[in-house]
Amino acid sequence: MTESETSRDSPVTRISRQISASEFSCHCCYDILVNPTTLNCGHSFCRHCLALWWRSSKKTECPECREKWEGFPKVNILLRDSIEALFPDAIQKRKEDIQEDSDITQSLLAFQKYGNDLTQTTPGTGAANQQQVGGFFSGVLSALTGVAVVLLVYHWSSRESEHDLLVHKPVAKWTAEEVVLWLEQLGPWASLYKESFLSERVNGRLLLTLAEEEFSKVPYSIENNSHRKAIIMELERVKTLGVKPPQNLWEYKAVNPGKSLFLLYALKSSPRLSILYLYLFDYTEAFLPFIHTICPVQEDEQEEDIIAKFLDLKDPTWKQWRRFLLKYSFLPYQLIAEFAWDWLEMHYWTSRFIIVNAMLLSVLELFSFWRLWSRRGLKTLTRRLWSHIWKVSTQGFVVAIFWPIIPQFVCNCLFYWALYFNPIINIDLVVKEVRRLETDV
Known part of the structure; x- marks a missing residue:
């Protein structure tokens, strides 16, 4: 190239011959920066690379030094214009490749939506909103803690003490009232025979001696075959285990x-x-x-x-x-x-x-x-x-x-x-x- 041709080149063309594209590379993709976005820490990345990183990690921090950024990162306009002026062909090719990648397009849209949602809260009201949310959450948590204490006391005092009795106590030691309690837990229909068991004072020892024929006669008079079968089958289980088998969550x-x-x-x-x-x-x-x-x-x-x-x-x-x-x-x-x-x-x-x-x-x-x-x-x-x-x-x-x-x-x-x-x-x-x-x- 002659001296006259060199003198006719623009200043940008002369500078581009002295600077290589590698000096403006992104530390995520290691290619020339496209829409360079500079974070608070000073590192710059392609905007789509930053979007991909944010979408995959869900972290608002620098991919290189891991320092958290504040606010929503913006494109470095001065750096972008300088790179596009120095390397127009390389930038144009990279933009065409980016547009053809659907994953990059979706990441950029999601990243921009995140920024729009973030900027809807103004700095003046953000702290107040956070305090309101924090106060509401604390109130809800306190209420839930109170409910939990009530539930614990309720279950410890009533549920467990009531149901632990028969599942741990041998059948031979059951009182007449405990036999009726066992009978009632077989189902609503069992209340039909509650009075006959109480009048005969059927305790645990007497219960173990009863046979199927006796249930169908006076004083029990259980004429319903399905009811009689249910009582006999449950009684067989009680005889086998020696205690009442668990029949609900608490038991x-x-x-x-x-x-x-x-x-x-x-x-x-x-x-x-x-x-x-x-x-x-x-x-x-x-x-x-x-x-x-x-x-x-x-x-x-x-x-x-x-x-x-x-x-x-x-x-x-x-x-x-x-x-x-x-x-x-x-x-x-x-x-x-x-x-x-x-x-x-x-x-x-x-x-x-x-x-x-x-x-x-x-x-x-x-x-x-x-x-x-x-x-x-x-x-x-x-x-x-x-x-x-x-x-x-x-x-x-x-x-x-x-x-x-x-x-x-x-x-x-x-x-x-x-x-x-x-x-x-x-x-x-x-x-x-x-x-x-x-x-x-």
């Missing part, structure tokens, strides 16, 4: 405190593995009542009461297994909700808490599957499954080893917290997942 907790606490936490984190645990290690006492309740032999079968379903439990039919495995694979929390719904008359509010919690956990599981698929996380599926197995196994190990030395008060607090407070916590998690989904879309 099951009184007999199996460690197992109930383990199941309550394990069903939340890994319902499929927990139900499999019941099948393998607690088939007769827990799994059979569970599957016969949620998958009865006949859908149109009208049972007279809840307890009747547990009197003659046989191995499930293939039709029951088919319905169970379908729900077990795709909607495991629905199984828990259906089981709680069946106990609605006996555990009015508790069943509702369990049903709501099962619905929320189902939604959270759907969000988890959505993130797993949308972020191409199928490669981590095996690791996630092993993590679930390890978590449930660890919980069982802790319960088995440390249960004898854990104070009963602490165990009760953990039990009632998981039973009544988890739905409230899961509501907040669902709201956060919905907001995150709106941001991603």
Whole structure:
């Protein structure tokens, strides 16, 4: 090039020959900066690179030095104009490549929506709003703590003391009043025979000597075959166990405190593995009542009461297994909700808490599957499954080893917290997942 040609070049052209594009590279993609965005720490990145980083990490911090940024990052106009003037061809090519990438386009839209939502709150009112929200949250938390204390006192004082009696006391030592209490828990129909048992002063020892023929005669006069059969079958169970078998949540907790606490936490984190645990290690006492309740032999079968379903439990039919495995694979929390719904008359509010919690956990599981698929996380599926197995196994190990030395008060607090407070916590998690989904879309 001659000296006259060099003198005719513009100042920008002469400068571009002395500066290479690598000096204006992004530390995320290591290519020339496009719409450079400078953070508070001084580092600059392509705006789409920053959007991709924010969308994947959900962190408002520098990808290089991890310093958090304040506000919403803006494009460095001076740096952008300088780079576009120095390297117009390279910038034009990169912009065309970016426009063809749908993932980048969605990230930029989500990033901009995040900025718009952030700037809607003015600096003058932001602190006040935060204080109002914080005060509201503190008030709600205080109210919930008060409700929790009331629930704990209520269950400790009435539920457990009432139901622990017969599940721990030998049948031979039952009084006549305790025999009537056992009879009433078989169902509403049992109240028809309450007076005859009381008038005869049937205590535990006398109850153990009664045969089926005596129930059909005076003074008992139980003429209904199904009622008589239910009483005889439950009496056989009582004779076999020596005590009253647990027939509701509180009695099951009184007999199996460690197992109930383990199941309550394990069903939340890994319902499929927990139900499999019941099948393998607690088939007769827990799994059979569970599957016969949620998958009865006949859908149109009208049972007279809840307890009747547990009197003659046989191995499930293939039709029951088919319905169970379908729900077990795709909607495991629905199984828990259906089981709680069946106990609605006996555990009015508790069943509702369990049903709501099962619905929320189902939604959270759907969000988890959505993130797993949308972020191409199928490669981590095996690791996630092993993590679930390890978590449930660890919980069982802790319960088995440390249960004898854990104070009963602490165990009760953990039990009632998981039973009544988890739905409230899961509501907040669902709201956060919905907001995150709106941001991603």
